Amino acid sequence: MLAGIILGPRHGALAVLLFLFVVLLGVPLLSGGRGGLGVLFGPSVGFLLGWVPAAFMSGLVMARLRTLPAFPAALVAAITGGIVVEYAFGILGLMAMARMNLQQALVASAVFVPGDLLKALATAFVAEASHRSYPAAIVSRS
Amino acid sequence: MMTDGLAPQTWLHRVPAGVKLVGLALLSVLLLPVGDWRILAGVLAMIAMVYAGFGRVGIARLKLLRPLLPLLVVVGGVQAASAGWNAGAVVTMRLLAMLLLADLVSMTTTMSALMEVLAPVFRLLRPFGVNPRKMALAVALVLRFVPVLMARWRAREEAWKARTHRRIPPRLVAAFVADILQLADRVAEALDARGFDRSAADHHSSPL
Numbered sequence: 516m517l518a519g520i521i522l523g524p525r526h527g528a529l530a531v532l533l534f535l536f537v538v539l540l541g542v543p544l545l546s547g548g549r550g551g552l553g554v555l556f557g558p559s560v561g562f563l564l565g566w567v568p569a570a571f572m573s574g575l576v577m578a579r580l581r582t583l584p585a586f587p588a589a590l591v592a593a594i595t596g597g598i599v600v601e602y603a604f605g606i607l608g609l610m611a612m613a614r615m616n617l618q619q620a621l622v623a624s625a626v627f628v629p630g631d632l633l634k635a636l637a638t639a640f641v642a643e644a645s646h647r648s649y650p651a652a653i654v655s656r657s
Numbered sequence: 658m659m660t661d662g663l664a665p666q667t668w669l670h671r672v673p674a675g676v677k678l679v680g681l682a683l684l685s686v687l688l689l690p691v692g693d694w695r696i697l698a699g700v701l702a703m704i705a706m707v708y709a710g711f712g713r714v715g716i717a718r719l720k721l722l723r724p725l726l727p728l729l730v731v732v733g734g735v736q737a738a739s740a741g742w743n744a745g746a747v748v749t750m751r752l753l754a755m756l757l758l759a760d761l762v763s764m765t766t767t768m769s770a771l772m773e774v775l776a777p778v779f780r781l782l783r784p785f786g787v788n789p790r791k792m793a794l795a796v797a798l799v800l801r802f803v804p805v806l807m808a809r810w811r812a813r814e815e816a817w818k819a820r821t822h823r824r825i826p827p828r829l830v831a832a833f834v835a836d837i838l839q840l841a842d843r844v845a846e847a848l849d850a851r852g853f854d855r856s857a858a859d860h861h862s863s864p865l
Contacts, residue, residue: 521838537799540768544803552763556685556755557725558732613732614748619739623731637827644831645838652838 516597516638519573520589521645523654528571535566561608562624565601572596578655585646585653590639597638598631667711669765674774677762684758688751694743697750704757718764722756729753772796798844806837 519527538544539552545563554563573596580588602624609620645652669677691697708715729749737745772793779789813833817825 517834521834533795533799537796540771540796542768542800542803552681552759554759556752556759558728558752559725609732612752613736614744615732615735616739619735623735637830640827641831641834644828645835648832649835649839651842652835 516569516573516593516635517641519570519575519596520577520592520638520642521653522570522574523578524571524574526654527574528567531566531570535563556612558609558613559605560612562601562605564608565604568604569596569601572600574655577653581655584643585656586639586643589642590635593635593638593642594632597635598628601631602628667765669707669761672765674766674770677766678774681759681762685755688754691751692743692747694746694750697747697754700754701750701757704754704761707761708757718760719757721760722753725756805840809833809837809840 518530521527522530534544538554545554554560573592576592576595577588580591583591605624606617606620609615609623610617613620615623642653646656650656688697688700708719711718729752732752733745733749735745736748776789779787779792783789810833813829814825817829
């Protein structure tokens with residue numbers, strides 16, 4: 516969420532892509548110290564690869580909402596990118612890797628939505644506050 | 658350093674990285690259509706024997722799978738409820754087998770060996786604007802900056818904890834983000850000054 520909002524769509528997605536690439540090379544940077552090729556075969560691979568389009572979408576929305584104040588703009592960007600797009604890819608991943616149908620995958624991932632809404636709020640706050648203390652922080656607004 | 662490899666050399670370390678990657682891809686294709694839990698149980702037992710052959714370090718590696726357990730249980734449970742026990746067991750065991758196999762490759766292959774295997778791929782991507790030298794620089798920058806950023810965050814965390822017992826608030830994260838973005842901009846300027854152009858300079862990676 517934060518990568519797209521701060522760096523903009525193209526650079527945000529590229530930064531996330533680079534991060535994922537390093538993770539796949541085996542550096543244990545994911546939560547719980549995971550990393551390596553194994554993450555590609557887990558049921559949550561869609562949520563992982565979804566980071567790239569999610570960062571792109573967050574950046575796109577953030578750039579479009581330039582007339583809005585930073586906080587609401589970042590909140591909308593974090594929700595469309597970090598939740599709508601991210602879950603779309605995550606659910607596709609669950610359907611492919613765990614052989615679930617659409618309904619099952621929706622139910623299985625719905626548990627995480629409230630937590631991710633809180634994360635979107637925190638992201639918007641962090642984006643707004645870091646923009647205030649370092650105006651060049653948000654690329655689309657500097 | 659932050660390598661993920663297994664310290665003692667094993668027979669799998671001596672297999673070339675390319676062979677291991679191709680083998681992993683082949684096995685993933687072969688395992689996909691298997692619908693009998695007994696075959697998968699056999700495969701899992703074989704993988705477990707390889708892990709056990711690595712001794713205590715190999716078994717310790719299995720602990721890294723713990724964060725995935727809840728999701729595996731949910732996936733298996735949903736399948737078992739809708740399509741019967743066999744389907745649930747098959748899906749869970751196949752996922753587990755692939756995770757363990759891929760992890761075997763990761764822990765017996767060094768990062769530089771993987772990068773070497775990927776070099777021809779980067780060369781193929783060159784017409785699409787991928788510069789292999791820049792890729793190598795970017796990866797090196799990520800590796801160098803992960804400990805730097807972690808140290809900077811820990812310093813802020815300690816300063817906060819020395820003053821209060823309250824939870825770390827988001828504004829501490831915001832100050833940290835502003836700080837590391839300034840750091841990233843300075844690094845970008847330094848790279849510019851050394852002849853790498855701007856597009857190589859946006860690599861403050863953040864896992865959010």
